[in-house]
Amino acid sequence: MSSATGWKPLIFAAAMMLSLASSALAEEGTPSLNEVLAERLEEQEVALRAFYAARDGRPAWQEAATVAALATALRTLDGDGLTPQDYRPDMLVAAHRQALDEQSPPAARARFDLQASQTLLMALRHLQRGKVDPYRIDPGWEVPIEAPPLDLAAISQAVDARRVEQAFASARPSAPPYERLRSSLSRYRHIARQGGWPMMPPRPQSLRPGDRHDDVRLLRERLAILGELEVMAAHVAGEPASGTPDPRRYDETLVAAVERFQQRHLLEVDGIVGPRTRAALNVPVATRIDQIRVNLERARWLLHGLPDSFVLVDIAGYRIRYFRPDGEVWRSRIVVGRPYRRTPSLRSKITHLTINPTWTVPPTILREDVLPRVRRNLGYLWQQDLMVLSPSGRRLDPRDVDWWRPGNVILRQRAGPQNALGRVVLRFPNDHLVYLHDTPAQALFDREQRAFSSGCIRVQGVLELAQHLFDDTGTDARVSTLVASGRTRNIHLERPVPVILHYWTVHPDEGGQLVFRPDIYQRDAALLEALDGPLAR
Incomplete structure (x- = not known):
């Protein structure tokens, strides 16, 4: 018998003895994987402990196929505007191979299981509430994120069934605007993979209906890429054939497509391709x-826990919607704050309405707007029907006030x-002293971009909205009668009716x-930079 052959039985016997000794040691003193998990969970965050509680303490990520399902789901997060590599799916798979090596002790397996579960919960939290904390980028933020608790039992079942994408779907906002943003993101990324769209050369002159110009070809191609396929239907490349419309002519079909583009970009809808439309x-x-991507993140902040009936103020879209209890939606235009007097994002409840209000000029408007005008022309006070009051409310003669050092005078405009x-x-508690209101400056509602106020929101047709609020809350009042009284x-x-003021630049x-x-x-x-920044682990 050769020496090599003779050693084989001895090696096998030694291995068996070592295996039996290891098993006995495990039985006597080495903790099991479940025991290590239980011990380490005591010092983990509440959400992680709750996840394992929903699993009765069982590990989740000991099978390669389950880890692969998690990695695959993480790679789909780009469809939500998140960055999959933030969650390191490839490193997760590699770490699993190492942790589940035959020589790996229970502590290493437990450590990996916890890390994988932390990654899962982080992704779910980001899908549900957003990756970025809005307070980080907007100190004046006042909209609580009211996402419902995660169903950890259902998520645990999805993990065991290796359907992690199903768990992700349960965490996303279920409101239709979110899914529309996701599908649009996919569509625009497809356009990017195809090379994007052509750029219109900068020109001093505008393209007007009926014009003939080489830029019209580019305009047709640009709009066709966005889905305006009818602008290309009757045209061929090169010179127009006999009886075929001239592709260089800015015809009615193309004008209609440009007007739709203008409407979807809050431009003046005139069919003229001027500097702003070209830009x-x-x-x-x-x-x-x-x-x-930025607005998908904003949707994750807002589109959870919405009441059945509420008022939604779309600041950047200059629109207001009232979702009524009967399912109807009342819509109108609004005027919002100028860029240097921004309308804030907030969530509150409309508690009461003031009919025939007086207006006390706020300190900022008094200092920056009204006082300079009064100093130039004292008659401004009479023109605007402004009363001058002392801090105690006593009426003052404007001619007795030193308007360069007026002290704590109050200016109040009479009702009318x-x-x-x-x-x-329409009043609702908030720290910014903003509200929804009527306005005598109705012409501003005709503009497409309407950032003209000092922070409050002017509402077109607000008397109709007020009556809806009375009717829907069982408040016995008629707006027309109250206004006519003059009181x-x-x-x-x-x-109270919930009201949300929110800022969307795409919707x-x-x-x-x-x-x-x-x-x-x-x-x-700032939001894009934070969204693309490192994770706060």
């Missing part, structure tokens, strides 16, 4: 993708049709088409 056409597809607040104010009165609603319209709005408050850049 909007030339925004690169990569920039539009980033805009969609020309009052800055109009005939009705200043506060009418409290029988039930689907009623038909599902994306509307891109100017970033009037320059908020997108």
Whole structure:
């Protein structure tokens, strides 16, 4: 018998003895995987402990196929505008191989299981509540994120069934606008993979209906990429054939497509391709993708826990919607704060309405707007029907006030049709002292971009909205009768109505088409930087 052959039985016997000794040691003193998990969970965050409690303490990630399902699901997060590599799916698979090596002790397996579960819960949290804490980038943020608790039992079952994407789907906002943003993100990324869209050359002259110009070909191609296929249907490349419309002519079909583009970008809808329309056409597809990603994050902040009936103020879209209890939606236009007097994002409840309000000029407006005008012309006070009051409310003669050092005087505008607040104010508690109100400046509602106020929100047709609020809350009041009385009165609603003021620079319209709005408050850049920044682990 050769020496090599003779050693084989001895090696096998030694291995068997070592195996038996290891088993005995495990039985006597080495803790099991479940015991190590239980011990380490005591010092983990509440969410992680709750996840394992839903599993009765069982490990989740000991099978390679289960880990692969998690890694696959993490790679799909780009569809939500998140960055899959933030969650390190490839490293997760490699770490699993190492942790489950035959020589790995229970402590290493437990450590990996906890790390994988932390990654799962982080992804779920980001899908449900957003990756970025809004308070980090907006110190004035006042909208609590009211996402419901995660169903950890269902998530645990999805993990065991290796359907992690199903768990992700349960965490996403279920509101239709979120899914429309996701599908639009996929579409715009497809456009980017195809090379994007052509840029319109900068020109001093505008393209007008009926013009013939080489730029019209580019305009057709640009709009066709966005889905306006009818603008190409009757045209061929090169010179127009006999009886074929001239592709260089800015015809009625193309004008209609441009008007739709203008409407979806809050431009003046006139069918003329002037500097602003040309600039909007030339925004690169990569920039539009980033805009969609930013607004998906905003949707994760907001589109959970919405009540059945509430008022939604879309600041950047200059729109207001009231979702009524009967399912109807009341819509109108609004005027919002100028860029240097921003309308805040907040969540509150409309508690009462002021009919025939007076208007006390706020300190900032008094200092920056009114006092300079009064110093130039004292008659401004009479023109605007402004009373001058002492801090105690005593009426003062404007001619007795030193308007260069006026002290703590109060300026108050009487109630009436020309009052800055109009005939009705909808009030809700907030630290910014903003509210919804009527306005005598109705012409501003005709503008497409309407950032003209000092922070409060002017509402077109607010008297109709007020009556809806009375009717829907069981408040026995008629707006028309109250206004006609001329009396200043506060009418409290029988039930407060939730109101949300939020900022979207991209949002689907009623038909599902994306509307891109100017970033009037320059908020997108900071959010994009935070969204692409490192994870706060």
